[in-house]
Amino acid sequence: MRAPKLLLIAALLAIPQIYSSASAHTVIVSASPAENAILEELPTSISITFAEELINIGDSNSISVVDQAGSELVLTKPLVSGAVLTSELSPTQSLGVFKVSYRAVAADGHVITGKYEFTISPIAVAVTDLNSPEVNSPSTDSDNKLSIYLIISATLVVGGGLLLFFIWKRQ
Numbered sequence: 001m002r003a004p005k006l007l008l009i010a011a012l013l014a015i016p017q018i019y020s021s022a023s024a025h026t027v028i029v030s031a032s033p034a035e036n037a038i039l040e041e042l043p044t045s046i047s048i049t050f051a052e053e054l055i056n057i058g059d060s061n062s063i064s065v066v067d068q069a070g071s072e073l074v075l076t077k078p079l080v081s082g083a084v085l086t087s088e089l090s091p092t093q094s095l096g097v098f099k100v101s102y103r104a105v106a107a108d109g110h111v112i113t114g115k116y117e118f119t120i121s122p123i124a125v126a127v128t129d130l131n132s133p134e135v136n137s138p139s140t141d142s143d144n145k146l147s148i149y150l151i152i153s154a155t156l157v158v159g160g161g162l163l164l165f166f167i168w169k170r171q
Helices: 002-022 126-131 141-170
Strands: 028-032 045-050 062-066 079-081 084-088 096-105 111-120
Touching: 028 111, 045 062, 045 096, 062 084
Parallel strands: none
Antiparallel strands: 028 045, 045 084, 062 096, 079 084, 096 111
């Protein structure tokens, strides 16, 4: 009788570990050009590096770069190489703020989306580039899912503990 109770306790304690490892989604490690970077000219390509490998299924991955006039600058379909998503950019003489939107599918099947901006200015100061952060992990839907899984796991552990308490109390 004692072994099944111990097995039940072990199973209940393992549930949060299963959920927490399954709910960990990838995040951006770096991007080029970086978020909030001020550059003198538009680079020939854009690349975003994630913490985990990406998968390439049809048109599931995308990068969009739009200038202030609303013109899209991405020339090629994004290429996936491990954890890096890269696309070529069309040359332009546009200046100002450029908006980057991305969508990628991680190896675990979860979709990561986000946005950030960088600026093209002929008077870019080199010190600004040194002080600008890489990418400050843009808010993704996976951040909210992690919280939900933690709440569900905690509820299961507390509920299981109460169930065991009442079972032992009856005996």
